[in-house]
Amino acid sequence: NVGELVNKRLEVLKANYCQSSGMPGLPELITPDWGTDKKSLKVAMVQSKLPMKSDFAKAGLLLNDPDYRYKHRRHVARVAELVVKHVKAQQIDDCKEGEHEQDIDLIIWPELSVHKDDMDILVELSRKTHSIVLAGLGFIHHSGIKGPNNCAVWIVPRKHNGNQNEIKRFQGKFHMMKDEIGLVEPWRPYQLLIELKHPKFKDKPGFTLTSAICYDSTDIQLSADLQNKSNAFCIPALNQDVNSFDNMVEALHYHMYQPVVL
Numbered sequence: 671n672v673g674e675l676v677n678k679r680l681e682v683l684k685a686n687y688c689q690s691s692g693m694p695g696l697p698e699l700i701t702p703d704w705g706t707d708k709k710s711l712k713v714a715m716v717q718s719k720l721p722m723k724s725d726f727a728k729a730g731l732l733l734n735d736p737d738y739r740y741k742h743r744r745h746v747a748r749v750a751e752l753v754v755k756h757v758k759a760q761q762i763d764d765c766k767e768g769e770h771e772q773d774i775d776l777i778i779w780p781e782l783s784v785h786k787d788d789m790d791i792l793v794e795l796s797r798k799t800h801s802i803v804l805a806g807l808g809f810i811h812h813s814g815i816k817g818p819n820n821c822a823v824w825i826v827p828r829k830h831n832g833n834q835n836e837i838k839r840f841q842g843k844f845h846m847m848k849d850e851i852g853l854v855e856p857w858r859p860y861q862l863l864i865e866l867k868h869p870k871f872k873d874k875p876g877f878t879l880t881s882a883i884c885y886d887s888t889d890i891q892l893s894a895d896l897q898n899k900s901n902a903f904c905i906p907a908l909n910q911d912v913n914s915f916d917n918m919v920e921a922l923h924y925h926m927y928q929p930v931v932l
Contacts, residue, residue: 714757714776761773765849775801784808
């Protein structure tokens with residue numbers, strides 16, 4: 671009955687609560703459109719060129735300047751088109767008509783790389799590649815929340831969730847970089863956990879993806895919380911200190927005992 675379902679969900683939320691960082695971990699169960707012979711999770715990392723740091727001074731913090739919006743949207747669309755072409759180029763030719771060769775499972779874009787009004791491009795990218803998309807959004811105002819905020823969006827394909835619409839979920843950022851302090855408000859009310867259930871192992875826990883945006887990945891309390899809750903840690907970032915972040919990712923890999931994708 672309903673009472674049993676509610677109590678079961680409360681037990682799951684209690685088990686996934688992040689004690690050290692003091693926030694709920696919200697699991698989202700996904701049944702991917704995979705075959706039973708699926709053995710690996712393939713990830714594509716997208717390196718877009720916009721926005722550049724100087725663009726925020728010229729086009730405004732939200733990058734809403736009409737001329738810049740045209741240039742930025744065109745760039746996002748072109749990069750998405752390149753990703754689609756790359757995926758097709760990697761596919762083999764013996765697929766039957768109407769079938770797709772699932773070569774890429776997850777596509778990750780950098781922090782702040784896509785304007786909120788251009789999420790339709792990400793949705794179309796997800797549909798064409800049948801992949802989950804994780805992308806850093808430009809600074810955004812959430813309804814009823816003090817902003818602007820920095821967050822990323824997860825987009826899960828329709829076939830993966832058995833619905834007619836894509837699942838869209840936000841992952842917020844709490845720890846601000848130097849240039850964001852005083853301009854951007856921390857917003858991280860929960861830690862999203864995307865659990866992918868393999869069709870061959872329906873009675874076992876799924877493979878769980880989670881994410882932290884840029885500087886949030888340096889939060890030792892968060893990484894300690896996630897060590898036993900996730901199986902892969904994804905970090906959309908827009909940081910000039912590449913060497914430090916590469917070294918941090920290598921350390922996190924051993925600290926969290928899981929792949930870390932920057």
